[in-house]
Amino acid sequence: MPARKPASPVPKIAALLERLARLGRAGRFRNGLNPAQGDALNYLAVANRYSRNPSALADFLGSTRGTVSQTLIALERKGLIVRQTDPRDRRAIALELTREGRALLESGDETAVERAARGISGANQAVLAGLLAEVLAEAQRQNAFRTFGMCGTCIHFQRDGSGKVAGGPHRCGLTSEALSDSDSLLICREHTTPKAA
Numbered sequence: 753m754p755a756r757k758p759a760s761p762v763p764k765i766a767a768l769l770e771r772l773a774r775l776g777r778a779g780r781f782r783n784g785l786n787p788a789q790g791d792a793l794n795y796l797a798v799a800n801r802y803s804r805n806p807s808a809l810a811d812f813l814g815s816t817r818g819t820v821s822q823t824l825i826a827l828e829r830k831g832l833i834v835r836q837t838d839p840r841d842r843r844a845i846a847l848e849l850t851r852e853g854r855a856l857l858e859s860g861d862e863t864a865v866e867r868a869a870r871g872i873s874g875a876n877q878a879v880l881a882g883l884l885a886e887v888l889a890e891a892q893r894q895n896a897f898r899t900f901g902m903c904g905t906c907i908h909f910q911r912d913g914s915g916k917v918a919g920g921p922h923r924c925g926l927t928s929e930a931l932s933d934s935d936s937l938l939i940c941r942e943h944t945t946p947k948a949a
């Protein structure tokens with residue numbers, strides 16, 4: 753009898769990720785927020801100045817503008833975010849966390865998934881994070897979604913490109929604006945992954 757081909761682990765990987773996502777979301781009805789509100793707050797805490805607006809948030813969440821608008825109204829009513837006029841484009845809206853919004857994020861308990869991830873070794877955490885990021889990037893590429901990667905890993909990021917200019921020392925090659933060290937750690941709607949060598 754011919755040897756049977758071993759079953760592909762791919763369906764199991766997808767099922768495990770689905771279960772983890774469900775578990776993670778179930779633990780996130782807390783602090784008076786639903787998961788969508790929690791996701792929006794978390795996003796605004798790590799998004800850069802080009803990405804703290806309703807349309808980038810909708811792209812990040814894979815949600816409609818209408819749904820995101822309802823989420824933002826709820827967060828504003830709770831005093832956790834404010835809408836401001838974008839200083840670079842007076843027709844655009846910039847979303848900012850309030851002090852209360854930031855404090856709420858910092859006081860948040862860990863979800864069951866976060867606690868479980870903390871329970872594995874540091875080396876395995878790094879390997880797992882890298883593999884999951886790879887799967888996510890591939891899924892985003894296949895669906896033509898934006899990657900929302902970290903600024904310092906973008907093809908347009910120019911390390912030390914703005915010298916002593918205020919807001920530097922780095923530079924965005926797309927907008928020609930200076931970027932600080934802390935800007936380089938934020939995620940961006942315009943992030944473009946460099947092509948593999």
Ligand code: SF4
Pocket residue numbers: 800802901902903904906907908909910923924925926927939940941942943944
């Ligand atoms: S370098 Fe890339 S990620 Fe950073 S601000 Fe510019 S476009 Fe966005």
